[in-house]
Amino acid sequence: MSTLAIPRAGFAQRHFNYLLVGPAILLLLLIGIFPLVYLLIVSFQGITMTDNSSDFIGADNYRALFADARLWQALLHTAIFTAISLPIELALGLAMALLFLDRMPGRAIFVALLLLPVVVSPIVSGATWSLMFDHRFGPINQIIGWLHGAELTLLWTISPHLVYPAIIVAEIWQWTPFMFLLLLAALGNVDRSQLEAAQIDGAGWWRTFHRIVLPAIRPVMTIAILIRGLDLFRLFDIVWALTKGGPGTMTETISIFTYVKGFQQFETSYTAAVALLVIVLLSALLMLALRRVELAR
């Protein structure tokens, strides 16, 4: 019995698919990984833009980083902004989405108008709110003055009691529509037959929402929370426009701290260490969150 000799495939043939995608993967790795590797290297050097030295200084920058109270305060401020703004944006966005779920006259126009803040650049939004909170020309102080019955000078961007509310209001104004948009789309895709069945079975509003609507929109809601959570962790523009991190460093976020260190004080290597710390922290938080909501599988 003769057998047909099947020619053994060459290396190139056996791994043709890898050869096809290889260059693209290499390019992506170069683009994605190289800056991180470079950042890591720089973080072990002593580069400042006002000095010519680029000597390696071991882990000095990391030691300084852990002893830098201002850095940890900035992280704490960032966490506070995130912890307060995110739930409010989610709740308001969801409420608005539920409100606009049903057909109503002029719905499209209202939705478009509600989305306008998202279109505005954050720095412009910050400048706008700076004017809104202005003690002389801003409408907010005027309205409060009318309600109070006498002229008031509330220094929203200076007073320690008012700066956080001011920033959070501006942040919520700008980004609640983002939550609203995603949740409106998600709510629109909830299975109508399930809702009708629940209604026929006599389920109340909360039970229907809790058992049918919430599970249906959870994946989109999770993504929305993740996106906004990451955005809030990078909070910069609105705070910069309103307070520049002040009074003192009371509203300084980690992004502002990094900017000040890197681009105002030219602590290049120290800033690299801070950036890596933030990357590690964010990656850990992200992995935890993804694992918890089972999106990483």
Place this chain on the structure above:
Amino acid sequence: MDQLPAGACRLRRFAAWIAPLAAVSALALPGIASAQSGAKTAVEAAKKICAGKTITIVWEAGLQSLDPLNFSGPMWEKETGCKIKVVEVPTAEMFTKIMQEYRSGTGAYDALNVIPAWMPDLVQAGALEQLDTLVDKYGYRGELQKIAPIFRDNWMKVNNKIYGFPDDGDVFIMYYRKDVFARADLKKDFQAKYGYELAAPKTWKQFEEIGSFLTEKLKRDGMYGASFFREPPYTLFMFEERFRNEGGRFFDAATMKATINNPTGVRVFTEMRDENKFMPPGVEKFGFVENLATFVKGESAMTISWPPYGRFAAGYLANEKALDWVPKSTIADKVGYALPPGGHPELAAGFSLSVASTSKQKEAAYLFIQWLNSEEISALRVRLPYTLRDPFRDSHYTDPVYLKLWPDAKDYLAALKAASLSGLLDLSLIQTDKYEEAMRQGISRLWAGEDPKSILDDVAKQWDEVTAKVGVEKQKAVYTEWAAKSGGYPK
């Protein structure tokens, strides 16, 4: 030039008007218009090495840059064939941009506007070109000597080498309402209450008494006794001035430990906070423009600021399109000029012209800044109503054309000259901005209501940390040199 906006055309017409006027005045000043003048020398040399080329210069964004854009740039091009490209940068970003460009080494900038307090940092980094050789080659030392001594001796050199030409006589002076201070009823009441004559205050105690008195008397008419710009970057300068006028020293000269948290510093901080009570509500948020608007609209009786306030308040060429944003003055001819309390005003910020060490056409850039800075051309530039450039040469203070620009111009120039004679330099060390940033943050905490002593203790601690990082001995050498300068501390 059909595409030029109407405003630009008007500015050009102004330039065309002022140039011959200046030429006539220059001829009247012996020696200035001679063939050996710095301007003439620069033009002749630039025709040979720069014609057809473009010099890029970094200039402060906004009104300042209208000088090279609308006036000196076109004039230089007409005389030499050398074009000028202006890179406008906001003040807060100028140091960053200059350093970034230097580090990248592209040679994108040829000439620079530099705040003199930055010079030690920029020189140490290697970003500025040493100019001594070119100064000698083009015979410019004579004209440099005619710059007002306080600027010439302090804003030009690092380690005794020339790195910049002082080009903007920034100094704080006090502006007050002559008509208010002359009111018989107020004078009588004030004399009765405080036992001395109502006049521009010479001490901060007098300032507090006069300011609170005038607010008490005039608030119902919409006027406060005083208003200041209180945003931290401006207040930083005012603190530096006042602290030293009251006898404060920034550091212990032997140990380089910060001493701003001493009783003098705490008292100055406390008084500054308390004075806000007789100023307009929300003064803590006043910047340059808000304070200017308050003063020129007649809503405050006293203020302290840079020289342009005097020109704006006098309504000098207020119809210029570029000055549309300035509130129309309601107090022209009613403004008096004086030294701020203490008598030693801050030479706050200022500008020097430098050449970038990475420039590929350093000599051409040098010639342009020599021409700008020369007796002849600088006299024209400091008269421009819209560019915020202030008199800085001895001849500017006695310029016959300037003296007649508005009725009180002679008093204005006399005040500026007096201020230049007794002015105090901004603190200038290695990594000055880190010291300044700590103090700016301290000031914002002061306005937020925190305790002055604890704020200054924190600031002093941060200053000590910066000093330790730079190196105590290294910083001590720089500080000792700075403190020994004529404008370091009141002599």
